[in-house]
Amino acid sequence: MTDYGHDLLFGAFITPAARPPTHAVELAVAAERAGLDLVTFQDHPYQPAFLDTWTLLSYVAARTERVRLSGNVINLPLRHPAVLARAAASLDLLSGGRFELGLGAGGFWDAIEAMGGRRLTPGQSVEALGEAIGIIRELWDTEKRGGARFDGEYYSLKGAKRGPAPAHGIGIWVGAYGPRMLRLTGRMADGWVPSLPYLSGGPANLAEMNRRIDEGAASAGRDPSAVRRLLNISGQFQPSRGSLLVGPPRQWAEELAEISLEHGVSGFILMADDAAPIELFASEVAPATRELVAAGRAR
Template sequence: MTDHGHELLFGGFLTPDAGHPEQVVARARLCEQAGLDLVTFQDHPYQPGFLDTWTLMSYLAAATSRIRLAGNVLNLPLRQPVVLARSVASLDLLSGGRVELGLGTGAFWDAIEANGGRRLTPGQSVDALDEAIRIIREVWAADRRGGVRVDGEHYRVVGAKRGPAPAHPVGIWVGAYKPRLLRLVGRTADGWLPSLAYLPNGPADLAGLNALVDEGAAAAGRDPAEVRRLLNVSGRFTGTGVGFLDGPPRQWVRELTDLVLEHGTSGFVLGTDDPASIQLFAQEVAPGVRELVAAERAGSTTPAAPLPPEPTGPAGDPTEPTGTAGPASGRRETVRAGGVAGLAVTPTPAPEVRHSDHRLWDESTRPVAPPAPAGHVYSPQAQAVGGHLVDVHDHLRRELGEIRDLLDQVRRGVVSAGDARGVLNRMTLRQNNWTLGAYCAAYCTLVTQHHGLEDDAIFPHLRRADPGLVPVIDRLEQEHVVIHEVVEGVDRALVALIGDPARLTGLQQAVDVLTDTLLSHLSYEERNIVEPLARYGFYPGQL
């Protein structure tokens, strides 16, 4: 076992697409909302189709509140070390300690040279990185006396002032594959960040490459465990296992857990722009890996909340869909996994006091979902699935609160109607088209561009799983159309206010109708959908 005991990190690796900047921002926010620890971006400053990575990270530091940010990895030949050190420290201070420094030696030398960088040989690029790391650490050492002096072959610094120091010990993570660079990682870096797709033999290559990192650390008198091992991964979430990281979430959990325990990998960064995959990785894979690793580290063979049992078909073949075992045996298995009879998720009630007398539907005509089966046992995973809808709705409720606060600022002249409209347009409430429900609102920028979710969409899945839910789902979908128009009505009121500042009353009425309509709808959806989601999951075969 090579587990080095580091805290586990799970992150996203997003494309900084300059053609759709609003989607990049929305996906980064999704990574935070879904619970990931880190969001990262490739850095190719010579690529005009990409947003500048450092500018994007700076924008996102202000657009998020918890998630960490890193380049994956920053292109050192086009980023001067002293300036880079101060940029990282500054953003770390501004963001409250949420920046990590991923560094690379550079690869596309024609493009680098075309954009003003120096063409280096592979050996020279390793030496340049070594010098740059020394410079960056010296700049951050603001408590030392004297200026920074590094008389290197590639970087020469003659008395640069030190500081500022970052808000937290920023990790320097290096993307590396060749022996000399791997030894440098062990000697001077805080982490190793390769991409699994670049390893010819996949995970089988990790042992030998890790050994080179360890060799470099030992030569420098460091404990190899000081060097965090991270990994960029990619794959597919499918109903049955096809290959490595190509199968259901429980398969991903087992395979990533093995990488932690066998190779010391403690950070996994998923390369995808697909919102559904981000959500599955954050909400199912990450917690599962954490639980299994925590149990192993504690010396236990029984995790506090194990994975759902593997479905078994004839002759123990683990390929049949979930549910082939009989109800009684499945329930016993769930109870052993820590399940309980009764759903410990409380729907949020609609407010008793309404802001407007305007009603867009008759709430008394709403269908009600069939009752849950008596004595049904909900596993910890099922409880989490049921509760996740409430979490997503709470995000929308917070955005609604922001809209009402914006209205107050417009009324007081603190914010212009144009600026308020810009804020509204960036919100999940406005970006979603409401065709798949409020769940999708927090996880899709544009649902129509959401790969793979439509076939396994929540509502069609629930329709198939329980025909008794059909009237409820029909009603919810009808209300989604109404909500979409109500949100658009707020936007129209803002536009009208821009043309005529006296039309504040119309905006107030639009926001009041949105408040009453949305809160009523979210409460109705939770009362009728939370329990079925806990029983059937978000997609076929999830539970």
């Protein structure tokens, strides 16, 4: 049993489809109205069927008041970290401290290269992500004097002016699966956000992946609990019980509570593009899961 001690978060993972253009926005508003804690959007700048994720996040921030927002995850190869740092801090200030920065190292390299991005090997993409996190944090640190400097293999700063500082301590959440990326997450990130459908062994894979994150944290002198564990999930609501996350809301709550108590996951983000499952997830699954996890922790 692993418990990193975080309060539970429940969110929505919404496709930023360009047609109809306001559909993703209305789903985000519905998610906030239903009581979810977080709204996220994937980021594929090379995909013309999608709205630009940064533009969408800004628009949604203006249409909502309470819900937290994040990319899930932001495409680093096509978004320079120095500009990303300013954009993230700006959105956090404008939204009243409601932004978290989900980051991804990239994966669709043909499409990235077609947009002018640099093709990287898996190892290089890990190194580039580590440099980017360092740059972002350096530019957010307005307590330091003088310009920010960074001399890396993939990115550099040559006396860049610092700021603006975010409204709150923005969490950097990394989408990671491979061993090196998981260890980097432990060393440098504030959160880990994989997708359950991409885990070939299902939730059982989380134990080994958590172990690598914990090792990375320990190597950097960090407490493993400094890294929040989130999980993108998908499933189907139906009256009768079926397989994992296929069944009634009570079954979902029991299964999510078990994942939370066994593997330390404290954030569940539903992949859905319809208001009905989002509302059911918020009204029935989230409160029941919180009750079950609280009871399990008390035992």
